[in-house]
Amino acid sequence: MSSLKTILALLEGAELKNCPAPENIEVDKVLPLTSKNAKFISFVSSKAFVNDAKASEAAAILASSELAELIPGKVLIVVPQVELALSKVLLHFSPQKQPDGKIATNAVIHPTAKIGENTTIGNFVTIGEGSVIGKNSIIGDGVKIEHNVTIGDDARIGMNCAFYHGTKIGDRFTVFANSTFGGDGFGFVFANGKHNKLPQVGRVIIGDDVEVGANCTVDRGAITDTTIGNGCKFDNMVHIAHNCNVGNHVIIAGQSGLAGSVTLGNYVIIGGACAISDHLTLVEGTIIAGGTSLRTSPKTKDVYIGWDLGLNFPDFQKYRVNIKNIVVLNKWIKRIKEVEKKLGIDLPDPN
Amino acid sequence: MSSLKTILALLEGAELKNCPAPENIEVDKVLPLTSKNAKFISFVSSKAFVNDAKASEAAAILASSELAELIPGKVLIVVPQVELALSKVLLHFSPQKQPDGKIATNAVIHPTAKIGENTTIGNFVTIGEGSVIGKNSIIGDGVKIEHNVTIGDDARIGMNCAFYHGTKIGDRFTVFANSTFGGDGFGFVFANGKHNKLPQVGRVIIGDDVEVGANCTVDRGAITDTTIGNGCKFDNMVHIAHNCNVGNHVIIAGQSGLAGSVTLGNYVIIGGACAISDHLTLVEGTIIAGGTSLRTSPKTKDVYIGWDLGLNFPDFQKYRVNIKNIVVLNKWIKRIKEVEKKLGIDLPDPN
Amino acid sequence: MSSLKTILALLEGAELKNCPAPENIEVDKVLPLTSKNAKFISFVSSKAFVNDAKASEAAAILASSELAELIPGKVLIVVPQVELALSKVLLHFSPQKQPDGKIATNAVIHPTAKIGENTTIGNFVTIGEGSVIGKNSIIGDGVKIEHNVTIGDDARIGMNCAFYHGTKIGDRFTVFANSTFGGDGFGFVFANGKHNKLPQVGRVIIGDDVEVGANCTVDRGAITDTTIGNGCKFDNMVHIAHNCNVGNHVIIAGQSGLAGSVTLGNYVIIGGACAISDHLTLVEGTIIAGGTSLRTSPKTKDVYIGWDLGLNFPDFQKYRVNIKNIVVLNKWIKRIKEVEKKLGIDLPDPN
Structure with missing residues (x-):
């Protein structure tokens, strides 16, 4: 009270x-x-x-x-x-849980790893060689951190998250359970009848004030790094492929994914269940409505929407109006042919 | 034999x-x-x-x-x-594995937590302050349960699942590995050039006889709760956002997601890879075919399908028939213009 | 240097x-x-x-x-x-980490399980009764393996992955963190007002040289097995439902899913964010472009694309060209009606 x-x-x-x-x-x-x-x-x-x-x-x-x-x-x-x-x-x-500096006795922390002041380390956590966790952070139960990972101050790391080696993350990072950072990018070369692995030796680099949902994945870069700017917020089950460069203050809603080498400007907003094709670029402030599968880079800042339609919002509204016409397009075509007949035109259907 | x-x-x-x-x-x-x-x-x-x-x-x-x-x-x-x-x-x-009341010696269970009779607790499990697990349940290896979580009798909790504080689940709950319950909903307010977190203080409330697949996420409500009724069955990688209210006996197939504040009536069926936009309502018995991205609430019980088309199944069938006509629509338009020319009509193309 | x-x-x-x-x-x-x-x-x-x-x-x-x-x-x-x-x-x-034969003292390995020579077992791993891990493998921290699982030589198992009983995997298997193998398929029978579980008693069988990304799921078969051939490569968040039969050297990019009982021939390639409906078959070498929701089985080897359009790539290109015409289809229809009027034709709109 x-x-x-x-x-x-x-x-x-x-x-x-x-x-x-x-x-x-x-x-x-x-x-x-x-x-x-x-x-x-x-x-x-x-x-x-x-x-x-x-x-x-x-x-x-x-x-x-x-x-x-x-x-x-x-x-x-x-x-x-x-x-x-x-x-x-x-x-x-509803005050948020605060760190208390307790380190679970069962946590397995490499002697060379550094844990900041007042940071809580949960049960069954592992922290590898040379990794550094900032101060006032909470590393949830079951989190696994490989070697040479850096996580800044005031982090809140959800249960059972996994961090592969070399991942670097700024201050005030929040992530919910079961997310994975720094797994290999998806890179293979087809030769000799099979898909041969291209080693993925880049890293994941994340800025300050980033929040990531549960069950997300951010892949390490192939040769250079996958980078995420400051202030980005990702919902659950978001997938960021290798070599993406995400600007600052970018929003990505649930179950959306960026294919490899996508570049997002600052303040881009991507709705839920979107798929952004590889190598696309979205300029600062671009908005992609939920459920959109994007296959080409829109040139200007606008709201885009639609299954591969590349439509901005006013055109999409016109598109929707016409769906009822598509449903009977064959009947309109029949009428065109009747008209042609009346005019003595006799043409085969186009193909 | x-x-x-x-x-x-x-x-x-x-x-x-x-x-x-x-x-x-x-x-x-x-x-x-x-x-x-x-x-x-x-x-x-x-x-x-x-x-x-x-x-x-x-x-x-x-x-x-x-x-x-x-x-x-x-x-x-x-x-x-x-x-x-x-x-x-x-x-x-193929009799299913039954609980045997064994509690792994390495499990970390808060002294105030209550574990029901004959419940099995796996290795490397954590159970937080004030949490309650019913009888005859199996908590799989690596499961992490925060404080004040309630899970009913006869539960089968898959390996490495994570439950955030305050989550309440009924009897006969089954979930497969790596799913997350009660992570924060995705809520931010844009102000002062950045996305500011709206604290998510609601809970996840799940009824009886619910089954959830592997690698799913159900987010806690923002202010009120995210609720899931009795008898619901969710496939793998299903995402339920904050403040959804899912009725009883709802089916959601793999990789589908509900954006925030979606309401599903009883016996709704959602196919795989569907995206249901925020604040939509589906009435009892509505069926959404797989691969559908839904952007408006259909008013009546029916089968709906299509990328944002809001078509019922018969209309969708007509739509499909006309795809071959869309592919040559430019050629039909050319023929309309030829007809017009013949009639002495001279108009610019519409836009 | x-x-x-x-x-x-x-x-x-x-x-x-x-x-x-x-x-x-x-x-x-x-x-x-x-x-x-x-x-x-x-x-x-x-x-x-x-x-x-x-x-x-x-x-x-x-x-x-x-x-x-x-x-x-x-x-x-x-x-x-x-x-x-x-x-x-x-x-x-960037030499890859090699196994060193160290078995974490906190790992819980059933006495009947067999671990191959020089295999590394991470911290907080569990390996169940009768399970067999090959030689020269690395089982990452927090991996959970139930009973009667077989994993071949030279495996690299990511942190916190979960393997349900009976899963069989060949040599040189790589998987990244938080993936789940052998969870129940999604099978229910509606009777007596509720969805009744069909027990899922098949297994997951995976060949040699397979790589799977982070946060993936492969479900066990219902009665027979879910099978994945040799040399397949799956990106992050890929979902393979029960009773799928995936051939050899198949590529599936991120966030794509196969519904139940899909059959993929050898060398099939599926782009990211695709949804393949249940019981479909793709012949050897078929390519499905990213962002495609496929609802029918294409009969021949080709590149297919589009939301449920079943279009091959040349037709899809024509489809795209016509999107600008769809947006004004209502205006073309108006012009058809003007032409009809001029010819003394008076018809109601079709429906």
Whole structure:
């Protein structure tokens, strides 16, 4: 339980409305506007939810000054950015686990490996020769780290993740369970009736403030490195192939993959279940809608979508409108032929 | 080796045909109808296989009464539901591993965790503070379970699976290796030039009789929970994003994913390699064919298919017929223009 | 550091050009042609890179005799197959980790399991009853192997991989971290309002010289086995469902999956992010372009592509050309109707 007064103190620039005694109102969690029967705080993030806000049983509602105007009479906490304020309130009620410097006695850590101050090492972890883990990090149970891996400060490494040798990762790295970094890229040469392995001797290099979901894979480069910039966020089951160069602050949603040697500019956003073909380049700020399989590099920053269609969003909308016409295209073609017949034209079908 | 008489005793409502002395016929496995050189039992599941059944070397064949009529003279075990009978025979010859109550001495189990009677805990398992595992369960080698996780009775947890804190799972839960439950949902707010993490404080809540394949991920909810009903079956590499609400008895085949906040009614079936966009709703009994990327919520129960086409199956069939026409659409357009010319019409191409 | 003379000695049939004293030229790594400031060796693999080769700072360049003609004056190592030579040079500078016969004291190995000579067993490994690992293999940290699994000689098993009972694998098998072999196939019978499990009692059988990426899954067969031939190479997150029969030397790129009972002939190549529907057959040498969802079995060897279009590559090119026409198909249809009107034809739109 915290009083609204306590909550208010967490939020820079927040202003309370319609609440004379915030020290007397107690809340113990964040819930959606329509929740029932609990002393909760809520939030309104767009006009679509204003009616829900008006009818809400929430003890207080986080709102922008613009939306606050539309919700008269309610207890509101007016903040400059609702979702950033929401983050702070959520963390207040659900504090994240912090490192405590305990190293599990069963962990197998090479004597040359270096573990930073206050870093927690979980059970059944292995850390290889020459590897370095920063301070204030948590290495989850069952994580396996080969030799010469570097992971920066404040890392949160999920259970059973695997890091191959030579992988270098910056500060504040978060990854969820069962992800793999630095496995070999997929490179073979066909000769003598079989696929011969091309050794993969590059590395995986990841910047600061990167978050990776569960069950992801990032492959090491073939000869040079696979690189991921600062501030990138990847969802679950994302696959980054060898020699990709991912810029800063790139978003990739679940089950999407980059084939080899893809280059992504800063602030690129790739939706879920996308496949980006090898050697493509997306310029800064390009957005690829979910479910897209991309086969050519779009030249300009835009929203692209569609199965290999290379369409921007307005064209895609026109495409969708015409699907009902494709379904009866054979009948329209029949009508073209009737017209031709009437005009005395007699042509075979094209092929 | 078991006699047909023994097999018959396993199968409720089964009737033997063309076999005067079942106690003298020995079988030791189940094999397809066309197998050779072994004392096997087989089954016929549809009319398509009646000829195979007639020519089969099987010592006995499981068949419905309807199909049995078409296979005169063969030793048949006529049963009400062939595949259910088949299941029983398969389990008879290949009994599943059962729990034995052994707890590996190297497992690291928090003193406050509770392990049910007769539950097996594998090697290198960790179970966190306050977690509860039911009775008669098998926790595979290398499984990692954080704090406050609940798993019901009769669970079968595959090797190296990971469960984040707060995950709640019902009875008779099966999951194969390397799956992850309760990792953070993918939620960020763009502000100040970077993607800022929205804390994910909901949980994963799973009902009874759920089976999940290998290398799957189910994310915890953002503020409320991600929920999966009773009797759901997910194949390998299925991804369920935060705040999805999956009904009862839902099937999701391999490599399919639900983006955030998807709602699936009971008995929904989703084929393999499907991508369901965020916030969509599928009503009870909806079927999505494999390879479909769905971008809008179909309003009625039907079979839907296609890359973002929102087509039901009959329309999709018409669509397919017209692909050959799309391939030469430019030539048809040329013919439209010829016709127009003949009629004295002179128009620019539309755009 | 190695002299060019040493490098030359590694490469059968290699011939040095424009270099009188190879014993005096030292190189210490392989880098792309355009690299700067290092004593490196490079390679030119196609005409497209001849200009880069001419301008390269590389101490020596691997080239075919054909391309060598186009790069006069440079120090060249002319070899019969550039990429095979490149492999040898890469391995010279980055030798792969070799087994040393050490068995981690914390590994839990059943007394009946057999481990071949000089095989390394990592930390926190489990190996079940009756399982057999060949000689000169490396079983990575955290690998879990159930009972009656066989893995041949010279294996390289990635960290935290899981092998279910009965899996049989040939010699020279490589797999990267977090992959799962022999989990149950996805088989259920709908009866009595729920999905009833069909026991999966087949096995996974894999030939020699197979390489599998990270986070892959290969399911055991339902009644008979899932089989993978010799020399197959699978990228990350590939899923092979139950009862697939994969021939020899098959390539499957990242995030592609085979649904149940798919048959692939020898030398089939499947690009990334493909979905192959159940029971399909691809004949020897068939190529499926990346991002393809295949729903019918193509009858002949060819390159196929497209979302369920079943198009070969030339037809697909024509399809792409027509996408711009689909986008305005409604406008062409309007023009057909105008033409009809002019001719006195009055018809409703087809449906």
